Amino acid sequence: MTAPTEPTGPPEPTGVAGPAAPTEPSGLDDWGRFWSHTAGGRVRVPVCSGCGTPNWYPASRCRRCGAAVFTWKALSGDAEVFLEMTVHRDFTGEGRTVPYRVALVVPAEHPSIRLLARVPVDADVAAGDPIRLAVVDGVPTVETVGKAGARTPAERGRSDGDG
Amino acid sequence: MTGVGRSAQGRALGRSVVSLVVDAAREAIADAGLAVDDVDAMVVESSYVSKVAPQDEVAAELGHGRSFLSLATGIGGAGVVSTLAAAELLIATGRHRHVLCYFGSGFGSSTGGPYDFPVGLDAKRNYEAPHGWFGQPLYFAAMAERYAVEFGLAPEALAAVAVAAREGALRTDDAVLRRPLTLDSYRDEPQIVGRFRRADCSVISDGAFAWVVSAADRAADGPQPAVSILGCGQASEPGMSSSTYWTQRRRFTTTPCRESAAQAFAAAGLTPADVDVAQIYDCFSISTILQLEDAGFCAKGEGADFVASGSLGLTGSLPTNTHGGLLAHSFTVGAGHLVEAVLQLRGQATGRQVEGAEIAYLAGLGLPEHASAVLGRP
Numbered sequence: 001m002t003a004p005t006e007p008t009g010p011p012e013p014t015g016v017a018g019p020a021a022p023t024e025p026s027g028l029d030d031w032g033r034f035w036s037h038t039a040g041g042r043v044r045v046p047v048c049s050g051c052g053t054p055n056w057y058p059a060s061r062c063r064r065c066g067a068a069v070f071t072w073k074a075l076s077g078d079a080e081v082f083l084e085m086t087v088h089r090d091f092t093g094e095g096r097t098v099p100y101r102v103a104l105v106v107p108a109e110h111p112s113i114r115l116l117a118r119v120p121v122d123a124d125v126a127a128g129d130p131i132r133l134a135v136v137d138g139v140p141t142v143e144t145v146g147k148a149g150a151r152t153p154a155e156r157g158r159s160d161g162d163g
Numbered sequence: 164m165t166g167v168g169r170s171a172q173g174r175a176l177g178r179s180v181v182s183l184v185v186d187a188a189r190e191a192i193a194d195a196g197l198a199v200d201d202v203d204a205m206v207v208e209s210s211y212v213s214k215v216a217p218q219d220e221v222a223a224e225l226g227h228g229r230s231f232l233s234l235a236t237g238i239g240g241a242g243v244v245s246t247l248a249a250a251e252l253l254i255a256t257g258r259h260r261h262v263l264c265y266f267g268s269g270f271g272s273s274t275g276g277p278y279d280f281p282v283g284l285d286a287k288r289n290y291e292a293p294h295g296w297f298g299q300p301l302y303f304a305a306m307a308e309r310y311a312v313e314f315g316l317a318p319e320a321l322a323a324v325a326v327a328a329r330e331g332a333l334r335t336d337d338a339v340l341r342r343p344l345t346l347d348s349y350r351d352e353p354q355i356v357g358r359f360r361r362a363d364c365s366v367i368s369d370g371a372f373a374w375v376v377s378a379a380d381r382a383a384d385g386p387q388p389a390v391s392i393l394g395c396g397q398a399s400e401p402g403m404s405s406s407t408y409w410t411q412r413r414r415f416t417t418t419p420c421r422e423s424a425a426q427a428f429a430a431a432g433l434t435p436a437d438v439d440v441a442q443i444y445d446c447f448s449i450s451t452i453l454q455l456e457d458a459g460f461c462a463k464g465e466g467a468d469f470v471a472s473g474s475l476g477l478t479g480s481l482p483t484n485t486h487g488g489l490l491a492h493s494f495t496v497g498a499g500h501l502v503e504a505v506l507q508l509r510g511q512a513t514g515r516q517v518e519g520a521e522i523a524y525l526a527g528l529g530l531p532e533h534a535s536a537v538l539g540r541p
Contacts, residue, residue, distance in 0.1 A: 031289035085357035091298030116294040127312040
């Protein structure tokens with residue numbers, strides 16, 4: 001099997017500007033805006049200016065109230081690891097060095113959304129651990145702050161409910 | 164269901180998907196005792212095969228010479244299984260008598276294989292891939308990882324699914340992957356991502372299957388015993404799209420199989436305990452475990468133990484994917500499972516027949532969608 005040849009690095013700004021707060025960089029689509037913020041050192045997510053709901057992934061209108069104006073709010077960086085994995089084979093087609101690690105993390109201020117983050121290969125981090133979501137080389141990255149301690153699967157909660 | 168057919172299967176056949184589909188369709192139509200022009204509707208999966216082997220192109224190559232209704236269903240394996248529900252609906256109108264359905268894969272010969280599809284999705288290309296989060300093995304490995312966090316997941320459970328599928332493939336002449344696999348040799352399989360080794364991942368291949376659904380009053384006239392569609396169900400994950408279904412889904416270790424199976428069993432008036440043979444969409448080993456739980460063959464969190472106890476083998480309590488499934492037979496996105504269910508219920512699964520099989524459960528996954536069907540012996 002051959003992996004795709006599309007470019008997959010942090011993308012160049014493309015697309016047409018959507019609704020944005022006055023302080024937002026103009027001329028960027030949603031993902032261009034996201035990477036523009038990480039290039040500035042902060043992870044920001046679009047929060048509805050009408051009802052305060054984080055919309056992740058970005059949407060043209062708030063999924064809750066339908067308003068079309070968002071404020072890209074900076075995350076504190078406090079987060080918890082939802083899962084992390086080691087990737088042994090490169091599927092991105094961009095010749096990534098393997099193995100590498102990647103995680104899904106839940107930001108403290110928005111427990112209903114999950115963000116992706118790189119994980120340093122030697123980091124001592126596992127699901128359930130509190131971490132700091134930092135920006136390293138323009139990419140959201142897990143920084144360890146401590147261990148959650150030994151918890152049983154049941155104590156870590158389940159994600160199969162309807163809630 | 165009055166007829167089934169298959170094309171050649173292989174890792175890379177270098178043939179057009181249309182030509183593979185035509186081979187399978189001709190066999191299915193003949194199997195049903197019909198002429199090509201008896202087909203008055205064609206129903207196929209929408210996200211892939213309706214694009215690479217559209218109904219009009221297939222009809223033209225079949226030499227089909229009359230007007231027909233053309234319809235496409237849902238995504239991937241869900242779309243394959245939901246052809247049965249759609250065909251039933253068409254026939255129930257009284258305006259259609261014989262519905263031809265098919266799926267063909269050219270993934271084995273295409274440049275990017277199955278990795279072509281996520282590249283086209285904005286969020287995957289522009290948000291996920293830059294983090295190294297890309298490709299179906301990774302998406303499903305994430306599900307296995309979270310399952311392990313919540314319920315525990317011994318390597319032996321994943322291995323048991325892979326070994327059972329490989330044993331089925333070894334009993335099936337046209338299976339693509341026929342290298343023996345044991346619980347021991349599983350440990351030597353190369354690591355792919357997370358808990359997955361190579362044997363946990365679908366084979367990638369070319370090939371087609373086709374099936375004909377006919378009005379019940381005509382089904383008895385065919386040369387083959389007609390298999391009954393006893394119940395169907397379709398469901399989707401609320402609020403999820405193909406872009407977001409992996410990272411943002413609320414139910415990370417449950418699939419919409421829970422809803423579609425409940426619908427199908429209710430429509431059939433049966434329960435999982437009545438099932439003699441199961442055909443479960445097994446793009447990865449974890450997929451089988453989750454759908455067995457969601458369909459009600461065991462409780463949530465007990466699937467790993469259920470499969471590790473040997474349930475899935477030909478002589479186990481629930482023979483599953485008896486032809487080898489996606490893990491070892493072919494990457495035909497559930498179409499091979501569907502045809503295998505029909506052969507089992509006809510008593511024609513030579514070399515791998517589940518003795519006395521009367522009821523089959525068929526599960527098709529195409530996240531964020533799922534479709535189920537309960538099928539019965541003639």
